[in-house]
Amino acid sequence: MTKEKLLLLDGNSLAYRAFFALPLLTNDSGIHTNAVYGFTTMLQRILEEEQPSKILVAFDAGKTTFRHETFTEYKGGRQKTPPELSEQFPYLRKLIDAYGIKQYELELYEADDIIGTLAKEASSQDIDVIIVSGDRDLTQLATEQVTVYITKKGITEIEKNTPAYIEEKYGLTPSQIIDMKGLMGDASDNIPGVPGVGEKTAVKLLKEHGSVESLYKAMDTLKASKMKEKLVANEEQAIMSKKLATIFTDAPIEVALTDLAYNGPNEEELINVWRELGFKSLLEKSDFSVQEEEQAPFDYEIVQEVKQEHLKDVMAVHLELADEHYHTCQQLGIALTDGAKPIYVPFDIVAKSDVLRLWLEDATKIKYMSDSKAAQAALRRAGIRLAGVDFDLLLASYINNPGLSGDDVATLAKELGYRDVQANETVYGKGAKRAIPTIDTLAEHASRKAFAVWSVQPKLETLLKENEQFDLYKNLELPLASILGEMESEGITVNRATLEKMGQELNDKLVIIEQEIYKEAGEAFNINSPKQLGVILFDKLGLPVIKKTKTGYSTAADVLEKLKSEHTIIEHILLYRQLGKLQSTYIEGLLKEIHNDDGKVHTRFQQALTATGRLSSTDPNLQNIPIRLEEGRKIRQAFVPSKEGWILFSADYSQIELRVLAHMSEDKNLVEAFREGMDVHTRTAMDVFHVSADEVDSNMRRAAKAVNFGIVYGISDYGLSQNLDITRKEAATFIEKYFASFPGVKQYMDDIVQDAKFNGYVTTILNRRRYLPDITSSNFNIRSFAERTAMNTPIQGSAADIIKKAMIDMDARLKKENMQAKLLLQVHDELIFEAPKEEIALLEKIVPEVMEHAIELTVPLKVDFNHGATWYEAK
């Protein structure tokens, strides 16, 4: 039998170390997890390397210990444990239990004493001992049989303290560590020691005299010195300090070594704890996770012909797709259930089944789904017009908590405690291994998803109703999904030839600039590599370093702008970057997305992604097509109507976020500005600079505009100073003056942060929520970020609410007016339509009308609009 090995962990110390070493991670429910995570990774590593046969985690029991009898100030003056750490201890305990590891604490004793006592006992039985702690004091316990591991650099490195190692490092024996502490004290434990004696002096004295006691016995032989005076004056304190630093090895512990046997984790429990904590990387890495994903047997039926009796008035429906690109990917099949045994219909059968098609298109047949927009778009490709969607798990989950990540049914259902469904990744594999499985696997997977949707629907709807968010979900997001699906499927025509011609011209320019840059640099290099560019600019050409990144020199545009006067290469690099971006992202990238069959691009609007309630757009992203610089703006010339004789029509809200702010803050000045139809930036400049309207010059207006942006983003003097390239002080003065002119805004900002601290979340006009667990963080940076988010989210989110409502109203209005015009895109505060020329006049009437009255605010909403033969011209 191999020799026994006992592992003793100092729970408190390791948790502290991990907490301060790692950034403040949170899991999906907003619990901080960094200490538990750090502890876990360290434990995993030690388990693997050391393979101990016995383990114990010792904790400190409470505030008072027997050491306080000796010295009441022991550990006095310590900062209280940050709440972000305290909240992690219950999870740490749970985790240790799941590992099947004994944990122990003892009234009046510290973890050190428990560890010391057990280490001594184990040594006497010839058991090897490993102690792990972040506290150097423990090294006093090192012997030939006991090695003390001290974590370094937070928790990533471990220093293995054997007696030999300690001898080499200090020239002392382990037991002399206690004497050293007695002399030098320990600020963190509030152990006084001898004032004026540090590590160096203590070590020197101990090398000579051996121990504190022998030192004082030999005191008469010491030469008179300041040091000697201090030692003599503090003899009692030195003796007491040594006593305090001594780990007690005869604590009255009630655990026996035989209780500590380690037989590996309870895998199921451990996985549950890891899941709860959101330790995804550990779950993926662990070899038992796959096995644990195994599910209870599940009954389903693959049908080759859909019959009327298969279809009910209310069913959960899941369309299984081969990947997330639902405009192009293969449709695999449909699973349906009403709570009874699900049926799975392979898609080739779906496509041929009139019975199923009619049922799917029947708006009176109620469907519960997840990501109905994807299904709608993918079914439309097969000529099926999905209708009657009454529940969408993806959207409902998103409204319930937009902070959660994941769109997989497995992830969403798990959040509601339903686990009987597998992750797509488990079924399909990932990366190069990804493949479509057998029909049986697919059928079971899709059936489990349909069943999951069916199962969680009541619970989720109840949750939404409790939070008064059901209306937002049911009457805004759900109908919007179908409108977005239509917009995506319709797509927008992009003229390939236009882009190709621009690409050719860009290429010619890029080649010339590239050569110019190489000449100026004196060598060829990869301009697209910030690393190589940094070497050229800052090492070779010796330009001044203004900003650094984590990995080296910053070469970002704002930095290069400041270097423009230093070297002609700078403006060439800026131009190269600008044109290169156009070429790679907007010419080549967009060309790749044009569908061959219809000459259109079909973006996917992510409706359940942003933290604020905005949409996002992918493959391609049509919400960031260039406009600010003319060269880029020309890209918009490639976006054209789908039919001859049609135009593109664009309408955008003017200053919607500031109007929302005026509405929510009820600031008299801001409200008045909008009611009077003033230019809000000019008005801000007048108030901040105390001038009349005609005295506002372009610089003042520019500064005022930046302040207004800052207000919307959650103002900070630093941020504003960066943006305007002024000092922080000047920025602070601007902000002060702004708040003096708009006191209601100041009040609102203060109130919203207070609200967020009280409730843990902020809300928008339509009661969209965003949780902000970091708002009570003790870390200044993290808390400040959350505070700015608290200020920004109601503004950005309410603006998102308004345009979403406008889209729904617009859709209804176009139908009511029997128009051919189609909504194609949404770009946060802007809607883009295509329509026959004959409808221009009517659009110019109804689009602003509908958008301006989507939601009534205390200030008017204003919409500007334009039309043209291309998106470029619709400006």
Added chain:
DNA sequence: GCAGTCACG
């Protein structure tokens, strides 16, 4: 897969 950069509102 992450960091840096840059396009948009």
Added chain:
DNA sequence: ACGTACGTGACTGCG
């Protein structure tokens, strides 16, 4: 003292 403007997505280089 602390050191960031809010919200996104795509591309490139690099380990």
